[in-house]
Amino acid sequence: MRTIFFILGVISSLFATAQQGGISYGFRYDTVAIRAGTTFSNSLWIENNSTAIVTLVQLHTSADISGLLNLPDSIVLQAGEKKWFPLKYFADGRTVHSNFQQFPVMLTTAQKGIMVQSRAFFIAHLQQIQGLVVDTDEPEIYLSQVSRQTSIFIRCYNNGLIPIRFHLELSNIPEGLEFTGNTTELTLAPGQQQTIVFTAINKSRGRTATDFQVMIRALDKTGTQLAIKNLRMMSMSSDKRLGLNQSSFSQSPPNTVGLRYLYVNQGLSAYQLQGNGSFFLADSQQLRYQLNADYINSPVQKGFNLYDTYIDYQSRKWGLRAGTIYELLDFNLNGRGIKARLKTGRSRSLNLYGIDNNYMLYNGVGYSPQNQGSTFALVYQDQSAPERNKTFTLLRNSNTWSQINTSLLSGTITLPISEKTYVAAEGGYSLLDIKNAGSRRGGAAGVKFVHNSRRLRVYSYNYYSTPYYGGLRRGLFQLDNNIALVLGRSNTLSATIRLLHNTPGQLSNFGNAYLSAANKYGNNTYEIGYGARIGSLNFSFRPYYFTQHIRMQAGNENWKSASLRGKLNLNYAYAAHTVFLEADNGYTFQNTSRRPQAPFLSSRINASYRGQVLGFSAFAQFNSYYLTDALALQLERPKYTFLSLGPIATFSLFQQRVSLNSGATYNYSGYNHGSNYAVNGNLRWHLKHNWTVTADVLYGVSAQSMAYNVARGSDASYDPGDPTLQYRYSSRQLRFGIEKGFHNKNRLQERKLELFFYADLNANDHYDEGEPVAPGVQVRIDGTIAITNRKGLVKFTGEKNKSYAISILNNKNWSLLKDIEMILRKNSRIEVALVKTELLTGKLVYVADKYADAPPPPAGMRVKAVSASGSMFTTLIDEQGFFHLYLPEDQYTLSVEAGALGFTMLQGNQLVQVQQQHRKTIELKYTYQGRKIEVTRFN
Structure with missing residues (x-):
């Protein structure tokens, strides 16, 4: 730990030295907390350390981050003079694009012999990190042992105030499991949602974990994480082991180091050292690092693991990253190695990868194969703009486990047709060399068309790959076409055609126990829809015709189904409250699996509530929806039921120095009469000098049926009340830690503010006897919301000598009689008059x-x-x-x-x-x- 702190100190001193020169400048605060829809400010100081009068101008002024109050066109400084300049911005879609965004300033002078610092910046930390929500229909996804694949529906919803551009990235994927789906960039307008379908295919026998978590991250074009969802993937015959619900350490602010202790059932414990940092050096150089190290301490295993760790150096002309490498290049690039980058232009680069196919940098616990193969890749990228980019990839992968060597050439190109329209094309060619099975050639091609105007939105994505293509999407035929017509300001008509057919070629190498048993699965969706917005309420209704087909590996069976369905979406957002309801009901008139026998009705309901403090989510499915649901049933008892629900709570104490997140979940699987209960919590206590104490707790109980059989379902004679046919077990995990941040935070001197709200019946701005108090009013100050109690009181704690504006969220037409702005110099109490408004x-x-x-x-x-x-x-x-x-x-x-x-x-x-x-x-x-x-x- 001392060594790490010493290294960080040396780097910081180098950074400080690099800033010395004729002209130096910087910001008063290096990190400013902001909220969408509000203004924020900072102050820039500029000091002339030379002996001459200097005139400065600003370089590279971006319209995207132009403020309400900017620097003057030119700045004149006398010798030895230091000036302060206030800057003010408005947090909207043009200025804020990520959770941690840099606001840089670059100054220069035409005078020779005057050294000018290259740049200075401050970071705007977006506090409302709930603009993008990524969720799935089900909290747990089951991988069938028979079909060996399943579909995952990922729902992306923008409940923020600004449009969001992002793409989905899946990580923590175990060896032998493959995901196919749309990873291209998407754009969601405020209030808009979109469902993205991924297909998980189990390509191995007996090697893939039966209970693991896949991390789904939504990233913007810079790689900044916007949202995260941990999805549990389980076999239908697994024990549903409970995992600790952890948030990614990369969510922490830059330049943070943490030490944690983890304790799990049966004496298993571990010490975890985690850290990340980012340092800007002279001449636009940047040094970043990330560290994840565990020391495992258990009765049967002791050892040291190093993973997800790297050091990354970037300059104007070149860059080098060593350690863990994980990227998607139409191929899942994941391992340890080196990435070298040669920057041929402002947004163009040539990248060279050399990777050992092993995620662990060092494994001191358990057996680890010495050689799992290697990957070499050469990638050219031109990312001038989201609508104008090119990528070309040449890759060679050698997999010693599957004994398949892959050579891949692929590329994508995006070109704008007009300001609101662009087209994209992609293609690839591959050669698979399979031991004892010869070679297989493959190819892929796709085209995308996007048009976004005020009245018309068109999205068309069409893709095909051959059964033996070596890229991420093998044997896939996909059509995704959507057109939406905007009527007026709040009504939308849409039509959608989606076709998805998986026909991957079977790869076999019995000498290595490798067999791909992926089935031939497909579905077709023909949908029309209508959506409208009424105030804060968004709703849509989309009837659709849904067909499925699957070819079973065992028995050479072909199943088909056809349904008429309707999906109703309701979303209500008011202040800090969001209510979401999705109800999908349908009538299935064809089902050749006869599990259950057609015709039948089915329903899937997904509901959630999110507030500033409390939340609740629930999912329920009654009767079969997918053809793969039949794999959990048997002919005598064809009834599929699944239920998952639970509350969550998030709140802060002691002037937001202590934050607590807690939740509980109950899951019930009717097809195997299994239940599990879980309670989890997360605590963060912010101390002085950027120290933070953390704690994570999880406890769960699982009850499973011993009579359940994956292939046949529960026997018809099974009695769920018979204790001899059930077994129960519990799981608990505890994690405690301490973090040290090396980013500056303002030292606050706090004062208390008490507000008394009443109904001013005569509008005289004075509380008269008999005038009623106003309970249940939502009050906002500096982005913080509170609710008045039954006495009409609400209390805030704020920073001394800071200006605050008081506002309310309009409930039942209440409004402030007058605007209230004040400077909080001492503990204060204010009477606030409310009047009925229109x-x-x-x-x-x-x-x-x-x-x-x-x-x-x-x-x-x-x-x-x-x-x-x-x-x-x-x-x-x-x-x-x-x-x-x-x-x-x-x-x-x-x-x-x-x-x-x-x-x-x-x-x-x-x-x-x-x-x-x-x-x-x-x-x-x-x-x-x-x-x-x-x-x-x-x-």
């Missing part, structure tokens, strides 16, 4: 100017409404130019603060009369003169 909606309409530039989005502009009695209400305009105000009955003068941003209002102030039960929508016209060109004619 909604006023407005939109800014741009009027083009012949000699003016196209305007940036008006997000962040402030709208003021001043009543006849002098009360003032304000709100911010969103990216689409809309604003919403809840106002008491009165006459108001509307104005927009636009001058500082280069906008000019064309109508001046506008009078509006607000009355109960009479909602109004107004338009305010504006033009943009941020870079106005004046034309003078000389005669």
Whole structure:
């Protein structure tokens, strides 16, 4: 541990030395906590250490991160002078793209002989890390021992305020298991959801673990993790071993080291050392590292394991990474080795991989094969933009376990047709050399078409690979075509055709006990849909025709099914509360497996609630949905039932220094009469000087049927109440740790604020006797939400001498009588008057100017409404130019603060009369003169 701290200290000192020069600059705070839809600020200091007067200008100003308050076009510093410049930003879709985002500043001067620091940046830490939700229909996925494959439906939902671009990445995949599915980049608008289908295929016999977790991560184009889902994959005959629900350590802020102790059943324990860091050096150099090491201590095993560990150095021209390498190159690249990168341009690079096919860097526990083969790859990447990129891969893999050598050449190219339309094409050629079975050639081709406009969205993805293709998707025919027509502001019509057919070729090498028993499975979906948004409620109804077919390896059986189904989706989001319901009900009129006998009805229900503190999720399936469900049944008792439900709780104590997450889960499998119960919890206690104490606890109980047979289901004579036919066991895991962060945090001096909310019946801004208190009102301060108690009270603890604005989330048309902004200098109590309000909606309409530039989005502009009695209400305009105000009955003068941003209002102030039960929508016209060109004619 001391060695690691020493290394980090040396690197930090090198970093500090590199910053010395004629001109130095930096930010007041290196990390700023932000929330979507609010403003945030920082201060930049610039110091002239030279003996000359220096004029500085900013380099590489990006429109994406332009702020409400920016640096001046030029900065003049006297010799030895130091200046501070405030910067202010609005957290919307144009400025914030990731959970930890850099906001850089690069300055330069035209004067010779003056050294200028290359760059400075601060990190904006997005606190609302719930914009993207990744979930599955079922908490546990069962791999059939007969069919040896299953389909996984991954639901992605954007409940944030900004569009999200991402792709899915699956990791922790054990040897012998293969996943096929769409890993291309997707875009979800706010409130939009999409279901992505992956197929898991078990290609080995007896070597793949029967109970393991697959990590599903949603990553943006920079590799930043947006969401994570741990999915349990189990055999239908397994014991459902319970695993510790851990969040990835990479979720921690950069430059953190942690030491943990893990205790599991039967005396198994381990010491875990984990760390990650990122350091920016001089001349745009960056050094990153990640460390994961375990010391296993058990009665029968003792040893040291090193895994998922690397060190990565990047400069402007080249980069080198050594240690654990895991990437998807139309091939699951996973092992230990070296990745070298030669950067041929700003977004172009040539990458060379040399990898040993072993995930463990060092394994001191148990048997580890000395040689599992190797992989060499050469990859060219051009990622100029998401809609304009190219990738070409040349790969050679030698797998000593399967005794198959793979040579692969593949590539993808994406080209824009217009601003809203692009096409992409992909293809590949492979050669498989199989021991004692000759060679197999394979190929793949795919094309994608995407169009996104205000009224029409088209997505078409079509892919085919031959049965012996050596890439990730072997023997796959996939058509995924969707068209959506937007009607008005909140209605959508859609039509979808999806075809998925798996026909992988069978690879066999009996000398190595290797046999692929993947079945020929496919399904077709023909769907139409209608969706609408009513206020905070989103709903959609999608009837569809669903067919399936599967060819069984054993008995050479061919099963088919056909169903008419309808899927209803409801989503309600209000403040910190989100309610989701998905009900899929259908009528199956054909089922040649006769498990159960057609016709029959079936239902799948997925429901969840997420709040700031409490949440609940539930999944239920009644009767068979997939053809593979029949594998768990037998003819005498063809009834498939599965139920999973449980609450979760997340809250903070002691001014958010202690955070606690807890949950409970109950699962019931009707086809084998099995149940399990699990309770888990996670605690983080933030101490001074960036120290954190952590604890994870899990306890579970499982009850299984001893009479259950995978191939035949439960016997008809099975009695679930007979204790002699059941067995129970428990599982517990405890983990305690301490973390040390090397990132700066502001030392806070805290003060308390008590707010008393009441109904101001006479609107005099004074609490009079007899006026009722206002319980159950949701109050927001600086992104934190609380609810008033039955006495109308709510308490906050904030930073001393910091300015706070008080707002409420409109419940039952309540609104503040006036805006309240204050500086919290001491412990305070404030009476807050509430009045009944009505909604006023407005939109800014741009009027083009012949000699003016196209305007940036008006997000962040402030709208003021001043009543006849002098009360003032304000709100911010969103990216689409809309604003919403809840106002008491009165006459108001509307104005927009636009001058500082280069906008000019064309109508001046506008009078509006607000009355109960009479909602109004107004338009305010504006033009943009941020870079106005004046034309003078000389005669």
